[in-house]
Amino acid sequence: MTPAQVPIVAWLLFLAPISAILFGFFILRPLKPEWTHWPILLSCAVVAVASVALAARVYADGSFDLNFYRWAAVGDWGVDFGLRIDGPCVAVLTMVALVGSLIHVYAASYMKGDPGFSRFFLVFHLFFLAMIGLLTANNYVQMYLFWELVGLASYLLIGFWYQKESARKAALKAFLTNRVGDFGFLLALLLILTTFRVAQFHIIYLKVLVLASGGHTPEFLPLIGGLLIWAACAKSAQFPLYFWLPDAMEGPTPTSALMHAATMVTAGVFLLIRSWPLIAAVPGLPTAVAAIGAFTALASAVIAGTRKDLKRILAYSTVSHLGLMMLALGLGQIGVAVFHLIVHGFFKAALFLCAGNVGHAIHQPTANVDEVGGWRKALPWTYACFLLAALSLAGVFPFGGFFSKDAIVDAALSRGGLFAAAGLLVSIGSAFYIFRMLFLTFHGSRPEQKGLSAHPHEAGFGFVAPIVLLAVGSAFAGLLRPLIERLVDGGLHGLPVSVGGVALQMNLPGSAMIPGFEWRALLIGTAMAAIGAGAAYALTMIDAGWDWRWRVSSPRLVRVFDTDFGWKTLIGWIADGVTGLGNFAGRVLDKKWWDGAIESTGSAALGAGGLLSDASRGRLNEALWWMAAGAALLLAAGGLR
């Protein structure tokens, strides 16, 4: 295959967003900033159609992996930029394009009238473009490029309302935490290039598989795998680097929706999918991934059940579900992980936009469970969509989440032990926190009864239509199961790539199989969801005061949850330590001690000069006397010799 044979839809994935952004930046922003969204929405439509067409092509076995141009080559290695269009790529890409486009549509209504409207849309679309680039990259360097671009765009969006100090802090926290994760990615990149001399995924897979079949793994492979997992933990908000994500809700709600559902946090999972042959080749690493995922999923599900801010509950829920994806990956179930990633994208986008509608109804960027309540009549559409998405999240049959989440729980049960326990507990926890949120927001007592005044009403069509589509998508996403299975399977086993003119076929590790409808899963999943939802009902509806009573009665416990079991405090100490080190180096060590010492040699010389200058009074004749005397002395000395 040559670049000329690349299908036009693959080019459109890049051409449409880039031209929309450039047109918006250079022409509309100065002239008609309130029109900036039109070319961008058009580009979204183009990307959505193109990605579906591309997925159809790949489904019919049209994957390809192609280098376009040489980015840099020095010494004995070179890095080429190209495209890799295969099953996992198009599966995630289609979800990103569809969900992302709907969020763009929502954002056009939500952000209307904001002074930064055009800036928002340009950066928002850049975010989208960066994710497309990340998914289609065919090598680690290119992926790193878009990985960082995703980070930059998220920084600008989280800090979009930069007048607020909390937004500035959250943006900085997100970027710096991701930077700490990139520390791992960059080191892994260096190691990969030193070890394999290329960065292209396909060649690396080949080398790893050939070496593994020979019975040995490259020396640095465990380190590479560990560093990549570290990087994924930052981007996909896993323990120990998850803490930036809950604060990231400071951005406008569409940002949160896009970030949690489609563009940012899925990048880490996708990196691990791409690196799976490397990680699977090292014994123990997959289990580590599963353990990180299970732990994060459980801990954040617990914290989500204690939060009061709607968007914060959803943020911890995202952390928890990403943990589930990691768990699935760690158990080798790549198909299941991709499936849940996609279903999660639909329901999480719907949930965030619902939260945005609730906030919009009280004219705030976000809402607190204390400020809302009993709104199912006032916001009927939002309520219906939220309910659908919540049922999907909780894994109730026959909604989308049932198929994907329960496949993960099923895999954990088959593995047994702590993973099984974690899977079951996360199922209960998910149902609990989402139904608690549902009951507190849409059922129960109205805010007037809590002493707050609010007259909520449903916002316009642009606020509702995208959510309806997303919620319906999340309800029916289970139907995608066979498609995704086949696509991932094609990615793992079917992608023929010619290396030096020789067509090569290889079987990558991991399973694409996604279990379908099973009675065991149905029973267990429904039971867990029922337990969680029942507990939520009991503690919010039957005993309506419980949710705030425990906060008053046990402030210790509140503190434990507020600091995420103390982890945030520890991170705060580390951050303070680094700042303190910088201050010491810059103000004391460099300025006072070292530069002071150097300057004091100068002062000493000046002091000596001062002594001499006091001896001379600057008289010309005196100076000449001394000169003559000196010359005489020299002559005399020469004569004596």
Add this chain to the structure above:
Amino acid sequence: MSLLTALWVVPLAGAVACALSGRAARWTSLAFSLAALALSAAALRPVLASSGAGLALAGGAPGAFGVSYALAADGLSLSLVGLTAFLNLICVAASWDLDVSAGYWACFQALACALCGVFLARDLFLFYIFWEATLIPMFFIIGLWGSDNRRRAALKFFIFTFAGSIFMLLALIAVVVLHQRATGEWTWNLAALRGTDLGPAAPWIFLGLLVGFGVKVPMVPLHTWLPDAHTEAPAAGSVMLAGVMLKMGVYGILRVALPLAPTVAAAWMPLLTLLAAISAVYGALCAMAQTDLKRLVAYSSIAHLGFCLLGVFSGTAQGLAGAALLMINHGITTGALFLLVGFLYERAHKRGLSDFGGLAERAPRLAFFFGFSIMASIGLPGLNGFVGEFLCLSGIWQSSLPIFAVLGVIGVTLAAVYALPAYQAVFWAPEGPGSVSAKVRDLGARESGILWTLCALMLWIGLAPQPWLAALAPSLRGLVR
């Protein structure tokens, strides 16, 4: 007159012409800068096209003590000459509205002349003359047209770097004398001196060269002149100082120190790499504590040059190519940053982080360019900074001491820690009491044009660095261990 001679004579003629043309000096200066840029482009084109084949030697018969007029140019030299000419033009454009005397314009032309001479000379005596000649115009640029504390900064700059050069001169003389003793022939020609057996004096000679070049780079712990000099210099002066003059140090190490004493360099590699890694991390740590925007950029230069040295001392093809590319990249990126800080200072006469706030609204173009340059500076892939840093780190990773790459990557991580809070304080945070943001109007067409040029270059080199790498690599082939 050959092309190589013209490359340094044209700016020299420009300096004289500027000094004589009084009120019209800025036009004279513009004309000569354009001519110099055209010349260097003409010289660079065949090198870029044919992947780094060198340019002919413009030589002359050796005179007294073997001093000769020997010039040569390869990819490395010509890239730096091109950078000099380019940044000089940028400086002329950036200073266009300043109310300064003809001497200001003449000094910049003279500086360009001396810098081009340094990069082209292949006779060490000539090299040394050009090397010291750079100090004179820069001394005046800082001392006459700098900000409040300029005299002290100019003096510190001069004494510090001059003291360093003395060691370099002693080392050079020692090499020439040793060569004369061995062969009976006086020569200062670099090619002839290569391979001279330095005997037991070798470590001392290398140390002398290292001190001379290390001060200029600057390598920690020889760096303390830099923050003061940069802070007090006028904006265009900082651009030339950071953009080109610091590169003289790295260039000297690449061109003179490593070829003359390769065995010592190899033996000292762990120590040198350690110093380079310390520069990278220490510069970043110090930058975190700065409250003056210009000092912050100055310390970030120390960190970036630390990466550069990591690449140089790694002795691998990747590291050397990365160091060479990073020199160009750092010139462009830090040049842009210093210009932007200069524009701020021109408008408000303040540079402190806490003196501003809310500039993203008051001056959106300034905010955009500043953000863009900061991103290039902290090594966002896709922009130029990343390529050089990545290659340097990759080089050190493949050397015998990969552990220093970890330190380097920590430096990369820290870059965001100092740059972004500063950006937020100036552009995002609300205006505090005593803020001077009200005085800051947005960039005009001329200023925007300058920065578009620089930003376009950042993006271009970031996305397609291969032609540059291909042009630079052959010059460095001999240094790979």
Add this chain to the structure above:
Amino acid sequence: MNAAVWATAGALFALGLAAVVLRRQMLAMLLGVELMVAAADLALVHGACRFSDPEALAAVAVILAVAAAEAVVGLSLILKVLRSGRGLDAGDLTELRG
């Protein structure tokens, strides 16, 4: 002959030196300098004839040129000081004091 020339040169030099060191009027000091230069020239020319060495003559030519230049610079400096209204007394010029 020989001794007479050396003595003349020496005397001229001593006179010049005395003028430079003892007088404080700047024109006189400049005259003293010129006198010393002339004394050196005389000695050099004599040496050149004596040892038939043309290099000394070349040196004399250079010194003559330098002396001329020095007179020009010196006189213009003195004029400049005079115009600045500070008189001709070298004792009043103390800028060199550290």
